[in-house]
Amino acid sequence: METAHSAPRATARRGPPLDRARQAAPQVFERLRNAILALELPPGAPLSRTELATQFGVSSTPIRDALMRLEEEGLVDVFPQHATVVSRVDVGRAEQAHFLRQALELEIVRLLAEQHDQALVLRLDHIIALQQQFARGGDFESFIAADNDFHAQLYAAAGKQELWTLVRSRSGHIDRLRRLHLPSPGKAQNILRHHKLITRAIEAGDSDAAQQHLRKHLSGTLSELDKIRSHYPEYLTD
Numbered sequence: 001m002e003t004a005h006s007a008p009r010a011t012a013r014r015g016p017p018l019d020r021a022r023q024a025a026p027q028v029f030e031r032l033r034n035a036i037l038a039l040e041l042p043p044g045a046p047l048s049r050t051e052l053a054t055q056f057g058v059s060s061t062p063i064r065d066a067l068m069r070l071e072e073e074g075l076v077d078v079f080p081q082h083a084t085v086v087s088r089v090d091v092g093r094a095e096q097a098h099f100l101r102q103a104l105e106l107e108i109v110r111l112l113a114e115q116h117d118q119a120l121v122l123r124l125d126h127i128i129a130l131q132q133q134f135a136r137g138g139d140f141e142s143f144i145a146a147d148n149d150f151h152a153q154l155y156a157a158a159g160k161q162e163l164w165t166l167v168r169s170r171s172g173h174i175d176r177l178r179r180l181h182l183p184s185p186g187k188a189q190n191i192l193r194h195h196k197l198i199t200r201a202i203e204a205g206d207s208d209a210a211q212q213h214l215r216k217h218l219s220g221t222l223s224e225l226d227k228i229r230s231h232y233p234e235y236l237t238d
Contacts, residue, residue: 010070011165026061028052029069036075036086037175038141041237043088043094059236076173087178088237094173095222101167102218103175105151107212113207119165120157124199127194135188143177143188150195177200180228180235190220 018027032052035041036092052063067084070076112120129151134143147169155164188190194217201210221228229236 023068024056024058025065025116027063028056028058029066031056032066032070033073033075033172036070037172037179038144039176039179042084043086043176045086047086049084056168058238073169073172089176089235090173091225091236091238093170094177097167097170097172097174097233098218098222100170101213104160104163104167105154105214105218108160109153109202109209109210109214111158112154113202113205113210115157116203116205117157118188120153121199121203123153124195124202128151128195129200131192135192140179140188142184144175144182147191147195151222174221176235177225177228178230181221181224184224184227193227194220 012048016023032041041047041143044180046065049060049063049067053060056063067076067078071078072087074093075087076084127146131143131146131150134140134146152161152164154168174229195215197213198210198217201207201213
């Protein structure tokens with residue numbers, strides 16, 4: 001496991017070859033986005049189009065299209081005729097993404113608490129059990145993937161899958177803040193505790209408690225912003 005404030009890796013893992021039955025640009029986009037969110041490509045990391053084309057075995061066009069999408073999400077900064085670099089974490093954009101997500105999920109957990117969907121509760125409990133395993137093993141990437149699955153299940157159960165897609169497209173900056181914060185002592189356990197409390201409140205049909213626990217859950221990282229900034233000043237911008 002990483003120490004509480006160790007520097008993230010500076011290079012992206014080389015994954016399996018692209019699926020030639022699918023368009024290349026969306027696959028390149030997803031892989032680069034995942035590497036940026038995991039901080040394998042940290043803020044300030046240069047992205048060479050030539051090197052990326054060689055790495056993925058594609059022409060320059062899918063690389064250009066993928067970088068354009070990443071620029072739209074604010075995850076890369078493109079300097080024409082000069083360079084493309086991974087953007088710094090924009091605190092303002094992170095705060096806006098948090099506001100959007102909290103507004104949506106407060107209403108979602110209220111609806112779910114009124115529905116008494118036991119099948120949903122079982123799915124959430126299963127995800128929590130997986131997260132406990134990942135936390136014990138220090139597998140942060142799998143822990144984060146399971147965390148996203150937990151919340152995706154909430155949106156799906158409420159019939160709001162398209163809103164989850166919207167939230168994910170706006171979450172790049174807040175997700176990187178969470179990735180910086182996750183190795184801190186007790187952070188993963190706090191996430192698990194909140195997931196359990198949210199699930200139990202939904203199971204009990206207690207919408208007020210579900211909203212209360214969700215609000216605390218989502219505010220955890222931003223409440224520690226000063227601490228994160230003090231350890232990674234070069235990664236953040238206002």
